[in-house]
Amino acid sequence: MAPEREGTRERVASGATASSRAPRNRLDQPRPPRRRILPEWDPEAFGRLSERIARFIGTGRFLVYMTVVIVVWVLWNISAPSHLRWDEYPFIFLTLALSVQASYAAPLILLAQNRQDDRARVELEQDRKQGERSIADTEYLTREIAALRVGLGEVATRDWMRSELQDLTRELQGRHNGHREHGVFPADRSRGRDIDDR
Incomplete structure (x- = not known):
């Protein structure tokens, strides 16, 4: 009994030590x-947003909006009462805003252009594979058509069968006429045999 208890104690102890160990990485x-310090972001969503912004920046509507904003900004800061102006004459704040807009617009446009280049590369690869498949299919069909032509060359056509039958008919008619002249038909032969037998 004592050795059994010792064995169970060892098992329990080994189990306890196994469970108390640090968990292994399970596959x-x-x-x-x-936990990450920086916030996570979806590159696809950011890329789509940059494409939308770049597409909007490249429209005439954006140019009209920007022109209206700049004109209103300049007119307000020239003609408004001095305590309501927020950007006096050399318009430093406007220059800073336009510089910030340009510094953000350029990378966004480049990012959108890179995404467009990636899409064009993928489409080009797909077109190339499709072209290879089309060429392979065309070559296969060409070989099949050539094999069919060769096979059709060996097939008896209706005109050929008709001409062969006409030749055979003429040949049979010629033999029939020749047999009549020489008396080689069975009726003639049987008559001759009867005469000889008599």
């Missing part, structure tokens, strides 16, 4: 998410 379970 059948996903890793717990790590």
Whole structure:
């Protein structure tokens, strides 16, 4: 009894030590998410947003809006009472706003252009593969058509069969006429045999 108890104690102890160990990385379970200092963002969503902004910046509507804003800004800061003006004459704040807009617009346009280039590259690759498949299909069909032509060359056509039948008919008629002249038909032969037998 004592050795059995000792064995169970060892099992329990080994089980306790195994469960108290640090958990191993299991491949059948996903890793717990790590805490990140920087916020996570979806690059696809950001890329789509940059394309929309770049597309809007490239329209005439954006130029009209920007022109209206600049004209209103300049007129207000020239003609409004001095305590309501927020950007006096050399319009430093307007210059700063336009510089910030340009510094953000350029990378957004480049990002949208890079995405467009990636899409064009993927489409070009798909077109190339489609072209290769079309060429392979065309070559296969060409070989099949050539094989059919070769096969049709060996097939008896209706005109050929008709001419062969006409030749055979003429040949049979010629033999029939020749047999009549020489008396080679069975009736003639049987008559001759009867005469000889008599």
